[in-house]
Amino acid sequence: MTERTSTGRFPTTLRQALIAFALAQFICSFAGSNMNVMITDISKDLNTTVQGVQLAITLFLLVMAALMIPGGKLTDRYGRKWCLILGLLLFGSGALLSSFAPGLGVLIIGYSVLEGVGTALLIPPVYILTTLLFRDVGSRARAFGAISAMGGIGAVAGPLIGGFIAYAISWRAAFVLQALIVLAIVLLSRRAVRDPLPPDRSVPFDVLGAVLSAAGLMLIVIGILLADDNALATLGLVVAGAVVLALFFVTVRAKERSGREPLLSTSLFRNRASNLGLVTQNTQWLMVMGSSFVVSTYLQVVRGYNAIETGGVFTATTVGVLISSLFAERMAKRRPQRTLILAGFLVTIAGIALLLLLGGTSERIWAMLPGLFVIGLGLGGMLTPSVNVVQSSFPEHLQGEISGLSRSVSNLGSSLGAALTGTILVAGVNGAAPGRAYVLAMVAVAGAGVIGLVAAWFLPTGQILAQDGGSRST
Template sequence: MVERTTTGRFPVGLRRALIAFALAQFICSFAGSNMNVMITDISADLNTTVQGVQLAITLFLLVMAALMIPGGKLTDILGRKWCLQLGLLLFGAGALLSALAPNLAVLVVGYSIFEGVGTALLIPPVYILTTLLFRGVGARARAFGAISAMGGIGAVAGPLFGGFIAYAVSWRAAFAFQALIVLLIVLLARRAVTDPLPADHGQPFDVGGAVLSAVGLILIVLGILAADDDPRLMLGLVIAGALVLTWFFATVRAKERAGREPLLPTVLFRNRASNLGLVTQNMQWLMVMGTSFVVSTYLQVVKGYNAIETGAVFTATTVGVLLSSLAAERMARRRPQRTLIIAGFAVTVAGIALLLTLGSAADGIWSMVPGLFVIGLGLGGMLTPSVNVVQSSFGEDLQGEISGLSRSISNLGSSLGAALAGTILVAGVDSTHPNRAYLWAMLAVAAAGLVGLTAAWFLPRTRPTTDAPRV
């Protein structure tokens, strides 16, 4: 529970906990996007292909999406701080293994598996503890604003930081950087992070539900990845994934009727605001990762720019995300969250249009800066209210489940962004019309923005909050 000092600020320990949470979200988002500017360096060093590195990136995002729901449930059983620490340990070990990887297989184990599993364990506690410690929509808007800002910055600045490190030292040093940040988080969280609720070690864990939900999500994303090779295989995998997820929901209802504890209670899907908020989260992160992957790959593989040049152009997106995210509390007090999400999608789609228009009118890399800046403004302005809409829709007893579901939906969006837009782009990179492939890939990202805009339009109309404390 939030306590304030006489100056209206949060206690020092709580401020340090918020820094740890924000850094945790930053490094996980950074890990998902910094590889994009190192594709050519990694493929050359490990004697693999662009598609091989893309597979490692997508598998990392996929592992997060598939295991986030079980990870959220485990926080209630094992304890939120314990899962946070275990996740950090696995993530750090994966970063070190990736830094020393002699081939693609070891990179996949360290990056895609260890870091993916670590993220699935550490991210749900970040959002659960933030919801429990910061009471009121306004206070959470401030806290989630900081966390979402660092998450957005990690995603869009990953190409910049990763490109600089890869250019100045080596792509391997980028993974060493991740390990150092994890060590810093561990030191901060050790004393500052407290868990206000005891772990329920006697609570059963739905192993069957965890397997079904993971398999269903994996099949769907693998289907999208197969679109370039065999459209029939793609359709078969997507249908199989949908059937498995249907089976999963059927088992959830059966277990509830029998009085047993399912992985996810069906009450999570009966809240209109939360359901629409989850759709907006999915589309937002699809746009974040889709834009990052497509633009980075296009500049390196088609235009021939190096990692530092590619990373530098994303400074514009980073600045845009930072500016709008830092204004999250002020905007939450003046405007309904629905309005902020709608505006965010509209601005982001407009940024994509500006990116394609100016980019086609001029050949220089810097012609992309205005569009990328506007995209950053739109993304940063809607990440926080979407999280707040979903997390605030349920009480303390369901924070573990909704946090896991929320992060799973968001990371599924990231996976789909890298897989869908990446598949469209990579399919045309080696053709005689690579610019056309880039155009279609970005149009697919813009279409996702229109889907998110439509979902946001139907969110309940609520008044802006005025109870946000100053940090």
């Protein structure tokens, strides 16, 4: 099929499909971050604690991460469009249920479970279909750029949009908005999205592998959440999670040796560029969610800001992401992906340093804005290249698996960001120096950025996308 018209634009149907994919990534990222500015409102309304709302947020991110690999595998068996629509319907149902939640338990069922499962089903098809429908390198980079940019915007604009809605109406209205956007995506997807590959019901599904992979990830993140309460329990859960994941890989190897279909092919881990790209994805989303959670909690708990005031502060980050996203395609044509990722980490770490330097020495809120703006610039500039590095490292028949693995690793980063920073904050607030806890939490986020920077340094020098949509070696 022709991917560009004579004007350089995608055909109408393909453009509508891309809008649906970008909106789907936006709403999932929005759902993960907009709760941060509503922590105080939700905890008061549902008669729970800040830690209770944090648990709901972390569980949402964890369910996504734990089920993303199985979700990616199901696309081969039941079809990518079918999984996309089903995931959207589950997500929308969870959003509606959450909007009427009378207590924390129902909120967890609607938000953490239903929206989490829905996201795990709908996100892998978004990236698989993008890879299949946008065939040449230039078109695919442009499409991934739009989707990743909307994901980044959803994550950093979530506090602003959620804060405005919570202040003007209610935090419950934010969930109604999610349901309405999901309905629009369903209607658009039914008409514009097509699946180039037919589903294969003969493809077996590795139930044991799905259970082991999900259980291992959950044990590790829950262990981090419990770090402040019981260090021994934390160690035990993290070790148990590592053992379960090791057992998962043992079963995968056994299935491959016997000629059976595993949940995840070990060939996905033999590609150096992809492995390093996955590390950068994980640390990027840890920084997105970790910094958002720390700053949001600080503004509400320490400064006493309401939802709209807290969201307004994040306008600086949103503007930074928008600016860097606007130049993403142009930069991808001129610079290797490795260079863009390295620059993104360096700029983001510099933004955190600026935030701590200016924001920590002044009581005026404007002092936080330069650091948040620079953080947005860095994050927006490196999200797309990391996706491209990973997704483009494998042929079509492995797109279901690598898409599930890629999204799982990214969402695991988000859940680790919320769990790690939340644990540091709870320990600090309960201790003798609560103000220092926020500094330590942001330092931990910067430390994760250093890990991502090192991984990016060892990425092989890739290709620069040429103006004609092809590529040239560097």
